[in-house]
Amino acid sequence: MRLQIYTQAIWRPRVPSSNRVRSSFPQTTRALIFAGLTAIGALTSGSTFAGDIQQGEKLYKACKACHQIGEGARNGVGPHLDGLFGRVAGSIDGFKYSNAMKAKGEDGLVWDEASLDQYLAKPRAFVPGTRMSYLGMKKPEDRTAIIAYLKAQSVAAPSVDPTAAAPARAEIGSAAMQIEGDAEYGEYLSSECVTCHQLSGHADGIPSIVGWPNEAFIRALFEYKSNIRTNQVMQNMTLNLGNEEIAALAAYFGSLDPK
Known part of the structure; x- marks a missing residue:
């Protein structure tokens, strides 16, 4: 009899510690935790560069003096930005790039969200010798926003004859x-x-x-x-x-x- 009791004590199945912890939470609490983790996973699995397009449009106002984008965009002080994503750096015919930018393109630099993020953070560090005088955009959320805006505009509005000079307008000068x-x-x-x-x-x-x-x-x-x-x-x-x-x-x- 003692041997039987002892044997049962030895061979009694043990509940894994993870199951014991799990059972200590009410079912509703476990459901809420699961839902929260699922939501976090959904957020982190999305695009890293899904920025605020409206904020990006505001930030782009500082770029307008040099870069055109949208319907009828042409090269100006800087190259036009239509069709930017997937473009080889320094590759628009008719625009006078710096040797540094052309060399980057020859080395394989293609503009996408990641490369633009690095360039906008500090242009002269990413492309030493660039003609672009902009010092850089420090806040990651600002870079994310302007990249989202550029991507939306670049896809939505291809340029018309981007290398041609715009006709002289009745304007100052x-x-x-x-x-x-x-x-x-x-x-x-x-x-x-x-x-x-x-x-x-x-x-x-x-x-x-x-x-x-x-x-x-x-x-x-x-x-x-x-x-x-x-x-x-x-x-x-x-x-x-x-x-x-x-x-x-x-x-x-x-x-x-x-x-």
Whole structure:
């Protein structure tokens, strides 16, 4: 009899510890925990770059001066951004990229959410020698938002003839835009410009003006001349420049290739 009791004690099946813990929770509590874990899994399994498109649109306002996107987008100070995702870096025909950006493309850099995130965080660190003077976007959530906006716009609105120059509009500087500038005269006038702006096209704290399209260059100078842009040095520099001089400077700097 004692042997039978002893044997039963030895061979009595033990409940695994995980089952014992599980049984200590009411069924409703276990259901809530499961639902919570499922929700977390669903959130983390989604796109890392599913940012706030409306916030991205607000952030993009700072980019508009250089980059066009949407219907009729064309190259300007910077390349247009339609069809950006999946594009090889430095590959738009007719746009004057820096040698650094072209080299990145030749090395296999393709623009996608991950590469754009790194570039926007600190452009000069990701592409040393880039002409882009933007210092970087520190907040990850801001980068996520602007990438989401760019992706939505780039897919939704392909550009129309992106390498063609936009027709001269009735706008500030339109008279100078229709003048064929004298590049040699522009070189003569450029001595004061190159005290700050590098002929190499590098942008070490001061934006590059090398390789700009004529219209964009002329528009910028007239905006300084008319106090639309507020840099005091540039306002003083452009004060006495006429249409011929501004067109000449645009022709000269536009003829240069960034290094």
